[in-house]
Amino acid sequence: MKKLVAVGLTGVLLAGLLAGCGAKGGDSKKEGEDSKVVKVAASATPHAEILEEAKPLLKEKGYELDIKVFDDYVQPNEVVESGDFDANYFQHTPYLESFNEEKGTHLVVAGEIHYEPFGIYPGTKKSLDEIAEGDKIAVPNDTTNEARALLLLQDNGIITLKKDAGLEATVNDIEENPHNVEIVELEAAQVARVVDEAAYVVLNGNYALEAGYSVGKDALAYEKSDSEAAKTYVNIIAVKKGNEEQKGIKALVEVLKSDEIKKFIEEKYDGAVIPFE
Structure with a gap:
């Protein structure tokens, strides 16, 4: 216990000496302060790929884009909360809200960019018009994905769910x-x-790709941009609260929602990733 106190006092004294000498924190910047370099933490696919395509477009607006790829879903939020990064691009709003609640962070949505749609794919039947009495339809069994699958089946007239089932729907609904x-x-x-x-x-985008399916060519139906699931699970640019109006962030979101980036997404991902309108 004494050692801990000593370390704490040493830290305080050191901080005071640094402050008295006018020490600065390197590349860190004050919350809300604009910078000509926008640092973004991202997942490799498709997020970092999309950001790479956005680099020259953002440069035309006077900003350099610094991208770092993370292979987990925790650090990208932590580095934005700490101020080491300006934004991240890897998650949807429900995950962000859950993370804030669990970790006590203060992250908010700065822009909605794309979604990765669920699709209904052929098994032994090659068209939804062939559906017959007692057909089997395989769906994911985890809470979020099962609800999305059931909602997609409902959107295509195969089942009807209870009125308020929504994004927590199960087969019991x-x-x-x-x-x-x-x-x-x-x-x-x-x-x-x-x-x-x-x-x-019924598959989500990444498992469809792993199975060799093309969403655009093989899906018999998929989530539309105006569907409840697409609106809910749209992938976002997230920032620390108070930084939403930074000029660099607003420029980044504008570029990611530009016609050039929409075209890139549509051509590269063949429906597995869809720009959010």
Whole structure:
């Protein structure tokens, strides 16, 4: 205990000496202060790839884009909260809100950029018009993904959910099932492996890509930009509260929502990533 106190006092004295000597924190900047370098923490795919494409466009607006790739979903938020980075691009709003609540951080949405749609893919049936009595449809069994899958099935007239089920829907919330389809709940990574046993499978974007599916060419239906799920799970630029109006951040969001970046996303990802309008 005495050692801890000593260390604490030493830290205070050192901080005071540094302050008295006019020491500065290197590249750190005050909250809300604008800089000509915008530092963004991002996931590798597709976020960092999209940011790389945005670099020259942002430079035209007078800002350098400094991108660092992270392979986890914790550090990108921590480095924005600490002020080491200006923004991050890897998450959707529900995750951000959950992180804030759990970690006591103060992160907010600065811009909504893209979403990665769920799709209904062919199993033994090659068209939704072929749906028949008792067909099996495989869906992910985790809470968020199952709800998105069921909502997509509802959007395409296969089932009807209870009115208030929303993004917490489970099979217990199915109110109408005119074809008496059997919903087969599987771990998300396993769904694509039952294409020979189910009439249809419902996959999220990354598992569809891993299974060799093209969202644009192979999906029989997928989440539209005006769907409840797309609006909820849109991937965002996140910043620390108070920095939303920084000129560099606003310029970054403007570039990421530009026609040039929309075209890049549409051509590169073939429907697996869709610009959010």
